[in-house]
Amino acid sequence: MKNNSLVIMAGGASSRMKQSLENADLDEVIKEIAYTQHKSLIPLGEAKKPLLHYLIKNAKDAGYNDCYIITNTENQAFKDLVGDSDSEYEGVKVHFAVQHVPKGREKPMGTADALLQCMQQHPTLKKERFTVCNGDNLYSAGALADLRKAREIPHAIISYSGSGLGFSNERLAAFAVMDISSEGCLKTIIEKPGLEQMEAYRDASGELRISMNIFNFTGALVLSYLENCPINPKRDEKELPEAVRNIVEDDPKSTICLPRSERIPDLTNADDIKNFNLYL
Numbered sequence: 001m002k003n004n005s006l007v008i009m010a011g012g013a014s015s016r017m018k019q020s021l022e023n024a025d026l027d028e029v030i031k032e033i034a035y036t037q038h039k040s041l042i043p044l045g046e047a048k049k050p051l052l053h054y055l056i057k058n059a060k061d062a063g064y065n066d067c068y069i070i071t072n073t074e075n076q077a078f079k080d081l082v083g084d085s086d087s088e089y090e091g092v093k094v095h096f097a098v099q100h101v102p103k104g105r106e107k108p109m110g111t112a113d114a115l116l117q118c119m120q121q122h123p124t125l126k127k128e129r130f131t132v133c134n135g136d137n138l139y140s141a142g143a144l145a146d147l148r149k150a151r152e153i154p155h156a157i158i159s160y161s162g163s164g165l166g167f168s169n170e171r172l173a174a175f176a177v178m179d180i181s182s183e184g185c186l187k188t189i190i191e192k193p194g195l196e197q198m199e200a201y202r203d204a205s206g207e208l209r210i211s212m213n214i215f216n217f218t219g220a221l222v223l224s225y226l227e228n229c230p231i232n233p234k235r236d237e238k239e240l241p242e243a244v245r246n247i248v249e250d251d252p253k254s255t256i257c258l259p260r261s262e263r264i265p266d267l268t269n270a271d272d273i274k275n276f277n278l279y280l
Contacts, residue, residue: 001127001128001129001218002127002128002129003128003129003130003147003148003216004063004064004065004066004148005064005065005066005067005068005125005128005130005131006059006064006066006067006068006092006130006131006132006133006144007067007068007070007097007115007118007125007130007131007132007133008040008052008055008067008068008069008070008132008133008134008135009070009111009114009115009132009133009134009135010038010040010052010069010070010071010078010135010136011038011070011071011072011098011099011108011114016268016269018034018035019269020269020270020271021034021035021270024270024271024273025274026270026273026274030042030043030273034270034273037077038071038077038078038135039051039135039136039267040052040055040135040136040267041077041078041081042267042273044273044276045276050081051135051136051138051265051267051276052069052078052081052082052135053081053090054138055133055135055138055139056082056089056090056092056094057090058138058139058140058141058144059092059141059144060090060091060092061141061144061145062141062142062144062145062148063145063148064092064131064144064148065092065093066092066093066094066095067089067092067093067094067095068095068096068097068118068122068125068130069082069094069095069096069097069135070096070097070098070099070114070115070117070118071096071097071098071099072098072099072101072108073098073100075096075098078096079096082094084096095122097114097117097118097121097122098117098121099113099114099117099118100117107236107237108237109231109237109238110231110232110235110237110238110239110240111213111237111238111239111240112225112226112229112238112239112240112242112243113226113229113237113238114240115132115222115226115240116223116226116227116229119219119223119226125219126219126220126223127219127220128219129216129217129218129219130216130217130219131144131147131148131214131215131216132214132215132216132217132240133213133214133215134212134213134214136266136267136268137212137213137214137264137265137266137267138264138265138266139158139212139214139264140260140262140264142260142262143158143214143260143262144214146158146258146260147214147215147216147258148216151256153185153253153254153255153256154217154218154221154254154255155215155216155217155218155221155222155244155247155254155255155256156215156216156255156256156257156258157178157186157211157214157215157216157244157255157256157257157258158211158212158214158257158258158259158260159178159180159209159210159211159257159258159259159260160209160210160211160212160259160260160261160262160264161207161208161209161210161259161260161261162207162208162209162210163207163208163261164260164261164262164263165210165212165262165263165264166263169195169198170195172198172208172210173192173193173194173195173198174192175192175210175211175212176189176190176191176192176210176211176213176241177189177190177193177198177201177208177209177210177211178190178201178209178210178211178257179201180203180209180257181252183253184256184257185248185252185253185254185255185256185257186244186248186255186256186257187248187252188245188248188249189211189241189244189245191241209257209259211241212264213240213241215240215244221247221254222243222247225243225244225246225247226238226243228246229242229243229246230242
């Protein structure tokens with residue numbers, strides 16, 4: 001089964017980034033781009049290349065041939081960077097999927113819906129395995145390559161060590177913590193557990209395992225979980241981690257956790273734009 005496609009979710013509103021820009025010590029040109037475009041397109045480092053550039057480059061290094069970028073309808077800036085759909089960028093063939101907002105709603109339906117719409121627009125994904133990740137984290141070529149390795153289990157997720165991410169316990173408590181079985185399979189994902197609840201999920205070595213929203217799915221098996229994903233009552237969205245929780249509830253051996261320990265450059269707020277220079 002083919003396993004050389006990467007789906008990048010880049011259709012979000014970047015709300016936290018935009019809220020943090022007002023008092024940020026940044027070049028005004030960079031600020032304007034951060035205000036008006038998706039954060040994966042903000043120029044970074046001395047080369048002024050956006051995160052999306054580096055993510056696609058890492059995908060190529062990891063052996064991916066196709067990249068599907070999920071955007072909203074206003075996606076010309078993405079095309080200005082990588083070309084129109086079916087263009088080649090950094091040695092990878094790039095395709096676009098648009099997450100449309102349903103009638104009667106003011107915002108998209110969430111990440112599970114984004115992936116579902118991508119698979120509907122590109123049915124080839126239903127016949128293969130593929131990796132899906134956020135567009136505002138720079139995942140390493142090593143992590144992307146791990147998800148392409150042959151395995152018997154249908155789905156996989158990278159389980160990052162909390163200590164390796166380099167964040168305080170307070171910040172880790174705002175991430176998604178993973179509960180993993182003794183066989184290395186995902187039992188559940190706990191979103192933003194808080195400091196006290198988080199301690200219950202340390203593994204035998206005392207390590208926390210964190211989900212950074214990078215998965216590898218068998219398309220034919222994930223599809224129904226995306227279609228039937230419930231709407232989160234607080235966010236009013238269909239969230240991909242909820243679909244994954246339903247998968248492992250139905251089949252506790254369906255999703256293998258692949259451990260890694262490394263930092264992941266991300267773009268959550270304005271300070272991250274300057275700090276990105278440390279990684280490039």
